[in-house]
Amino acid sequence: MLMMKNIHKTYHAGKPNAFEALKGIDLEIEEGEMVAIIGKSGAGKSTLLHVIACIDSFECGTYQIGKLSVDSMNEHNLAEIRNELIGLVMQDFALIEDFTALDNILLPLEFASPKKKNRRDLARNALQEVGLTECANKRVSYLSGGQKQRVAIARAIINDPAVILADEPTGALDSKTAQEIMDLLKSMNHRGKTIIIVTHDMEIARQCDRMIEIVDGQLRNA
Numbered sequence: 001m002l003m004m005k006n007i008h009k010t011y012h013a014g015k016p017n018a019f020e021a022l023k024g025i026d027l028e029i030e031e032g033e034m035v036a037i038i039g040k041s042g043a044g045k046s047t048l049l050h051v052i053a054c055i056d057s058f059e060c061g062t063y064q065i066g067k068l069s070v071d072s073m074n075e076h077n078l079a080e081i082r083n084e085l086i087g088l089v090m091q092d093f094a095l096i097e098d099f100t101a102l103d104n105i106l107l108p109l110e111f112a113s114p115k116k117k118n119r120r121d122l123a124r125n126a127l128q129e130v131g132l133t134e135c136a137n138k139r140v141s142y143l144s145g146g147q148k149q150r151v152a153i154a155r156a157i158i159n160d161p162a163v164i165l166a167d168e169p170t171g172a173l174d175s176k177t178a179q180e181i182m183d184l185l186k187s188m189n190h191r192g193k194t195i196i197i198v199t200h201d202m203e204i205a206r207q208c209d210r211m212i213e214i215v216d217g218q219l220r221n222a
């Protein structure tokens, strides 16, 4: 499903404050796998997830997703991959608090071209899938942490992506709510989605098929 070879990523490349966050990542993830990326704060977990999600660029290395070669793609094709293949659940939800749950989920579809006619139905289906039908018209600011995370997941799955990426999806939740979110992600995995979770919680990581540890920008088999 996903194959990286020797990926290097430097922030502020060529400047005095250049920082190499990924130092030669080799990574292979099979279709239908559920993988945890673990590591200390600052190790490069989010950076790796963003590169996988095609929202961050990298200087060298090869990256293939499905049959597509990411390293030779232009911005237009990258946007297509992000829209169709990948669902990203950002750290700290990244929702608009004043919008309703439904409108938060609809937002990415407003940028899609051509606009999907049935996008309200898609959004409602996504909310149903995460068990939040009754919260569709509630403002996000009134929702609990667990409910917000469900909205963020619903937004990520609206285009039925093959891969779901989640950055610390349980980081802000109590352990019971965290397990509920984990169970939701597992159920999506059982229905065929490839899932990659960044976490520093071993209880969460242990429930995945496989753990990958990142230390100082390099992978170590966990």
Ligand SMILES: Nc1ncnc2c1ncn2[C@@H]1O[C@H](COP(=O)(O)OP(=O)(O)O)[C@@H](O)[C@H]1O
Binding pocket: 011, 012, 019, 021, 039, 040, 041, 042, 043, 044, 045, 046, 047, 048
């Ligand atoms: N936009 C950025 N500009 C410069 N350095 C960054 C940026 N984002 C992250 N970094 C640095 O890259 C390293 C890895 O960050 P990150 O991937 O966010 O780590 P993690 O998610 O494992 O905590 C850290 O040292 C961080 O300070």
Ligand SMILES: [Mg+2]
Binding pocket: 045, 046, 047, 091, 167
């Ligand atoms: Mg992070």
